[in-house]
Amino acid sequence: MRPLALVAGAVLIVWVLWDAFETILLPRRVPGSLRPSRFALRWLWGPWGRVSELIGSRPRREGFLAYYALLAILTLLILWAVSLVVGFAAMHWGAGSRLAGPGASEGFAADAYMSGTTFFTLGLGDLHPMSHAARLLTVIEAGTGFGFLAVVIAYVPVIYQAFSRRETRITMLDEWAGSPPSAAVLLRRCFESADPNVLSPLLKEWETACSEILESHLSYPILCYFRSQHDNQSWLGSLVTILDTCALVIVGVDGLDPFQARLTFAIARHALVDLSQTLALRPNAEGDARL
Structure with missing residues (x-):
């Protein structure tokens, strides 16, 4: 067992889920700068705006700036998903998942692969955990991935x-x-x-x-x-x-x-x-x- 990886993965998951909750579900202004959504929304705007200043044609500049909102949303969703996959992979790795299956191997890369297939509910079944703790984490991650997809589907139309x-x-x-x-x-x-x-x-x-x-x-x-x-x-x-x-x-x-x-x-x-x-x-x- 690797306690440090286990704790780091849990902290990353809680941090990302709380940020998603505040961004999508909480109908009020939320302070705080150390948030993934703050990075996707504001920190990317600086370089994007500076690049737009180099475009001489006003219609082209307006068209370029119009892409920013969509880019920020996609960046935020990808950042959330990747962070959750990495967080669960770190917890699997820290808990000692003991993966089994054809070509099963140990290491963070294998745990990250299993975490990705579980989070996105692919259900390939080529790797599966053997320990009870890892099985519980797998069920929790599958539920988190399903809920994340549902929230994203509801977020964009709003x-x-x-x-x-x-x-x-x-x-x-x-x-x-x-x-x-x-x-x-x-x-x-x-x-x-x-x-x-x-x-x-x-x-x-x-x-x-x-x-x-x-x-x-x-x-x-x-x-x-x-x-x-x-x-x-x-x-x-x-x-x-x-x-x-x-x-x-x-x-x-x-x-x-x-x-x-x-x-x-x-x-x-x-x-x-x-x-x-x-x-x-x-x-x-x-x-x-x-x-």
């Missing part, structure tokens, strides 16, 4: 449903605020109407939209990296446009009631602040004023 709801609102804003959206265009088109207060229902709708963005993007931060499907559209740009519009109405635009603008401004600001904290972004104090 991400794309939230993305679809967000993009619907952004596309509808295009006819109000232009492409790319701006507060000036939005206010001008409102005053083209016989009743400028048509803006209030739009801001009311975006009050709900900001709440949905806040909830979904805090629960699944990977959504922040999903780029819009159309040129000159951005969920962040749309959110900032709504903030700018509310700010202008609050400070005083003749003929517009500022009540709804205050409510929408509060939730939109709340969404941006919380998402900035989640992504560890700092405000740019040297940027030019937009208003």
Whole structure:
């Protein structure tokens, strides 16, 4: 028996499973930097973003950046799966699995092979453990692999449903605020109407939209990296446009009631602040004023 390998494998398994639980199932922001999901989500973004700066063509750069979210999800899932296989292999090796079967051999490589076939529920049967502890580990790993597959299957549709709801609102804003959206265009088109207060229902709708963005993007931060499907559209740009519009109405635009603008401004600001904290972004104090 190798106690150190046994403990290291158990720690790796618990660490990965807890990270998967926090990332997929726990609907709240989770602090902590030593997490596989943090590596896949943020640490890869740095080099990916720097490479994109070398692409001169804007459409090509946008297309390149659009692949990042999918790459991050695939990297995270692969990282989780490989870590779990290695963790269970270390526990098998540490517990002394005593593998039997045609061409059976001892060593970490054989335990890793058996761990992989068990985790992915291949059921080849060419190797099987003889010790009681290893058999128990095999059953636990098979259940873990089956549960991991089920969670992954449920995770991806949730991400794309939230993305679809967000993009619907952004596309509808295009006819109000232009492409790319701006507060000036939005206010001008409102005053083209016989009743400028048509803006209030739009801001009311975006009050709900900001709440949905806040909830979904805090629960699944990977959504922040999903780029819009159309040129000159951005969920962040749309959110900032709504903030700018509310700010202008609050400070005083003749003929517009500022009540709804205050409510929408509060939730939109709340969404941006919380998402900035989640992504560890700092405000740019040297940027030019937009208003």
